[in-house]
Amino acid sequence: MIHWNSFSDFIAMGGYGFYVWGSFGVTALIMTIEPIMVARNRRITIARLKRQLRAESRTNSRADHRNNAE
Amino acid sequence: MKDRFNLYRFASPATFYPLAGALIPYFVAVSVVFGLAGLWLGMLVAPTDFQQGEGYRIIFIHVPASWMSMFIYLVMAFWAAIGLAFNTRLSGMMAQALAPTGALMAFLSLWTGALWGKPMWGAWWVWDARLTSELILLFLYIGYMALTAAIDDQRRADKAGGLLLLVGVVNIPIIYFSVKWWNTLHQGSSVNLAKSSMATTMLWGMLLMAMCFWMYSIAIAFMRVRTIMLERERHTDWVRAELADKIPGGEK
Numbered sequence: 001m002i003h004w005n006s007f008s009d010f011i012a013m014g015g016y017g018f019y020v021w022g023s024f025g026v027t028a029l030i031m032t033i034e035p036i037m038v039a040r041n042r043r044i045t046i047a048r049l050k051r052q053l054r055a056e057s058r059t060n061s062r063a064d065h066r067n068n069a070e
Numbered sequence: 071m072k073d074r075f076n077l078y079r080f081a082s083p084a085t086f087y088p089l090a091g092a093l094i095p096y097f098v099a100v101s102v103v104f105g106l107a108g109l110w111l112g113m114l115v116a117p118t119d120f121q122q123g124e125g126y127r128i129i130f131i132h133v134p135a136s137w138m139s140m141f142i143y144l145v146m147a148f149w150a151a152i153g154l155a156f157n158t159r160l161s162g163m164m165a166q167a168l169a170p171t172g173a174l175m176a177f178l179s180l181w182t183g184a185l186w187g188k189p190m191w192g193a194w195w196v197w198d199a200r201l202t203s204e205l206i207l208l209f210l211y212i213g214y215m216a217l218t219a220a221i222d223d224q225r226r227a228d229k230a231g232g233l234l235l236l237v238g239v240v241n242i243p244i245i246y247f248s249v250k251w252w253n254t255l256h257q258g259s260s261v262n263l264a265k266s267s268m269a270t271t272m273l274w275g276m277l278l279m280a281m282c283f284w285m286y287s288i289a290i291a292f293m294r295v296r297t298i299m300l301e302r303e304r305h306t307d308w309v310r311a312e313l314a315d316k317i318p319g320g321e322k
Contacts, residue, residue, distance in 0.1 A: 002114050010113075014124035019189050023128045023182040027135070030174055034290060042297040049304050050313050 081160050083299045084308040090292040097292065101285035104278050112275030119272075126272075128186040133276055134283040135178035139207060140242050142172035142287060146214075147239040150232030162228030163302060165235065166218060167295035171287050173211035179204055191255055199248035200256035203241055210238040224302060 004010040013020040112130035119126035146165045153161030183201065184194040195201065214231050221227035249258050268276070303309045 003117060004114065013127065014118065016123060016125035016127075016189055019125055019185040020127050023131055023185045026181055027131045027178055030178060031286060034171070034174060035293070038290060038293045038297070042293070045297050045301055046313065049300055049309075052304070053310060053313055 081158060083160055083163070083303050084306070086160060087296055087299050087308075087312070090296055094289050094292050097285045097289035101282050101289060104285060105282035108275050108278030108282055111271055111278060116271040116275050117269055122190060125186065125189050128182050129272070130275055130279045132179065132182040132186060134280040135175045135182060136204065137280055138283045138287055139172060139175035139179050139204070140245060141284075142168050142175060143207060143210070143235075143242060144239070146172065147235045150235040153228055154232050154236070159302075162224070162232070163295050163298045164291070165214075165228070165231065166298055167291045168287075169211055169215050169218075170294070171290050173208060173215065175283070175287070176204060176208040176211055180208065187255075196255055198254045198256055199252040200245065200254050203245040203248055206241055207238075207245060210234070210241060214238075 011017055011021075108130065113127060116127075118124055146168050149161040149164040149168075152158055153165070180201070183204070187196070188194050214234050217234055218227040218231040221230055248254060249256055300309055300312065
């Protein structure tokens, strides 16, 4: 059922090894890096949005304090 | 009647956000299963091609990547049309989330095509109708991303980008039919409903890989659109609640 006689046959790809593995390698690389980049971007974005949210609520509560004191 | 399931509900970012988040693991799992099955059939079981030897095995990523590069563009154009017609918030976010993956698929299509063309035609690249129109598709993706990134006002960015997508959609039938309309070096379509030129294991390997790429694209677009939603809807109550729920530094 398996088409190949040996592992080295499989790697050689009948002389087309460079082209076949060059295609599969770059595809695998992109499909690994893309999710990592997207997840990293998500972490960074969430951290930034939370920072902004905290800064906003601080200024709001300071404003509340001032308004109450007056 | 009040509790009837309403599909339009998911057009709102607040309801689509958790739905997409819940679906991502399933799309990833299905993509991995299809990918392993496709690689097993294509790389281990499928016989040697009588004309192209083992070099034809590039088809198992070349065709799925090319199909996805065209299909993702059509989906983006669909969202652009919805966005321009009904002024919906979600459509611009969807198009934005799909664009990088579409561009990568177009790049992979060209890259694997070059690595296939060199041993079979003796050239990495030729200015042939199929290849040139696919290169234009890559430029359309890059153009869309650059254009929307250059406009600060998000709604205007979506409108301008949407217009570009709709104008560029004319390129898709040109890519698809280029091997019929012009005399090209590129071989004709491998999958034909009437009679396929491929062995059954080759055909199934390719279809499984196409499903793998499709599910991958959905998963990664959902991941991306969720971040875009938080960013664009940051002043709404649901995003504030979502951000407040998160443990510092935690990812969910």
